[in-house]
């Protein structure tokens with residue numbers, strides 16, 4: 001790898017380096033291992049096929065068929081994970097060289113989009129912190145605009161932003177003068193800064209703003225006494241009696257205008273615009289994708305910056321230099337013409353020591369991303385991503401024009417963002433019927449048709465020919481929140497697995513369409529995500545089938561003395577070993593890996609399974625799903641338990657039922673199996689089944705605890721336990737019937 005150029009800029013020396021990449025050494029080993037492991041998989045499938053052909057009873061036939069099906073799914077999913085291991089790379093950017101290549105005055109303008117959807121699940125103060133952290137970027141303020149989309153249509157959020165703008169006039173110069181690195185106020189004041197007088201003064205201002213906003217949120221409306229100017233009153237008058245979050249006119253409020261509004265030292269401030277697009281019960285709004293498209297259009301009418309950053313309201317900037325890192329890629333003439341976006345990892349704050357819910361998504365964020373990046377095909381993960389605006393309007397060489405010229409990426413806006421003409425057009429493009437009979441959501445902007453608009457959009461841009469890079473600097477660029485109770489975690493992954501199947505099983509499936517347009521390796525990498533839901537087939541099968549068989553005294557795996565047994569050992573240890581090694585290589589402790597594999601199983605029998613069933617039911621029109629926003633409100637008791645590493649159940653959620661069932665069945669089969677072994681002294685035949693039950697039991701420990709040992713509020717609700725016991729008994733009876741009849 002070449003380092004940054006140290007030479008000074010004379011006419012003869014090459015231009016300084018903006019970024020480099022290094023192929024990880026493990027790539028070669030990964031390829032060899034993949035080859036060996038593939039042979040193992042083929043052998044197993046051969047073994048099953050033979051057994052299927054030679055099966056003499058209906059029972060052994062159906063058991064072998066189930067195992068074959070499960071192993072085929074596992075094998076396919078394994079192959080999709082391998083593509084991410086073929087060329088993992090690591091990039092480095094050198095923002096310090098940037099100004100030697102381009103002048104600051106030539107930096108492109110940036111529009112930042114912050115999405116929020118519910119003032120009670122997403123506290124306005126946290127949304128405000130997100131916005132403040134980016135407004136304080138080390139970037140020319142006159143080139144920055146922050147747009148807040150409020151799908152909750154809440155005056156509380158608008159109020160919070162009006163207060164935040166007043167605070168920003170102090171906060172932005174404070175950060176720049178003192179070269180503060182932590183520009184999210186909540187994080188800065190929370191991290192015990194030394195008592196500098198100015199910092200103390202600002203902290204008091206911040207606390208008083210927070211108190212004011214939180215008391216308004218608690219009351220649920222903005223009272224007369226909170227409104228200080230005529231301008232503010234005019235804004236809040238839009239919340240009339242009939243105004244609801246599902247049905248209301250567009251609200252656009254320019255809170256700060258660059259060039260007009262100055263900070264306390266008289267410097268420029270970035271633009272700050274509040275948008276709540278029009279909603280009506282009769283028009284589809286496409287959840288976050290719809291919000292982002294409204295933001296794309298409204299920002300086009302106001303600033304139309306060539307670079308767009310999307311941020312969730314639960315994520316804040318942790319490094320003021322981030323935009324400069326991005327420019328190292330976007331402004332590099334050698335790669336820029338096809339580069340559609342630069343994605344930063346989602347890193348999370350407040351994760352407990354051993355990450356019990358695998359909320360860090362180590363495999364996705366740190367392992368797979370390096371692999372996707374190796375093909376310049378990093379997937380879009382919804383937040384912390386800088387796009388070239390042009391990428392939303394057709395492929396690099398095929399421009400798809402908007403229905404009105406003002407929205408095209410090359411349109412130049414030269415009017416004040418508060419001018420009548422601009423505001424009128426902005427309202428027009430934010431109306432709920434604007435998109436009908438246009439290409440928005442299909443060929444233009446963020447793509448519709450999936451609950452994971454991020455994955456879907458990134459994938460479709462790739463298919464159109466755009467490339468992307470993964471930028472993972474040592475200092476985290478962004479920090480986000482992650483759910484801290486199991487119900488939220490499982491609901492979130494259920495939503496994702498439905499959304500992913502919506503892409504994975506559509507005509508744009510990465511398996512077919514993706515492979516065709518981007519080649520088999522990238523197609524497979526994208527399939528790895530798209531088909532999450534089908535993990536549920538093997539995981540659920542392995543959680544119940546061998547155990548039910550064991551309970552009925554039927555053995556289904558090779559004996560220990562049988563050579564095929566060693567194939568099972570190899571496949572199990574190989575997959576687990578490689579996974580564990582990968583965690584180790586990205587610096588994660590073994591406990592994190594252990595918890596991650598547990599969560600993989602938990603999701604498999606719960607959220608993936610429910611997601612899969614939900615997807616199927618939706619396809620038949622039996623049910624409909626929506627984007628169920630994850631709550632970001634932190635309950636102190638829950639938070640305490642989370643940090644002690646205790647699982648949080650607490651609510652009677654259907655998502656817990658299969659978990660309890662798994663726990664019971666495995667305990668029963670382990671005990672019964674063990675008794676059998678003791679009585680008949682025959683371990684050989686049942687070893688694999690017994691081992692499997694034991695392994696699942698060890699993984700289920702937190703569930704047993706929550707069912708019987710705990711008394712706190714986070715324990716397993718009695719109702720869930722009872723229902724699960726009944727269902728387990730029913731399952732046992734239903735399964736024993738064919739086993740006794742067919743055997």
Ligand SMILES: O=c1ccn([C@@H]2O[C@H](COP(=O)(O)OP(=O)(O)O[C@H]3O[C@H](CO)[C@@H](O)[C@H](O)[C@H]3O)[C@@H](O)[C@H]2O)c(=O)[nH]1
Nearest residue numbers: 115116117151287288291312313381382383452627629630
């Ligand atoms: O109708 C909606 C629903 C959600 N959101 C916003 O979408 C963001 C993500 O919602 P969240 O509940 O935090 O979902 P997560 O599952 O945590 O988000 C992950 O998954 C989403 C796709 O399901 C991606 O959009 C996100 O970027 C990604 O972080 C939040 O800022 C919401 O305010 C909207 O703007 N409108």
Ligand SMILES: [Mn+2]
Nearest residue numbers: 312314481630
């Ligand atoms: Mn989120």
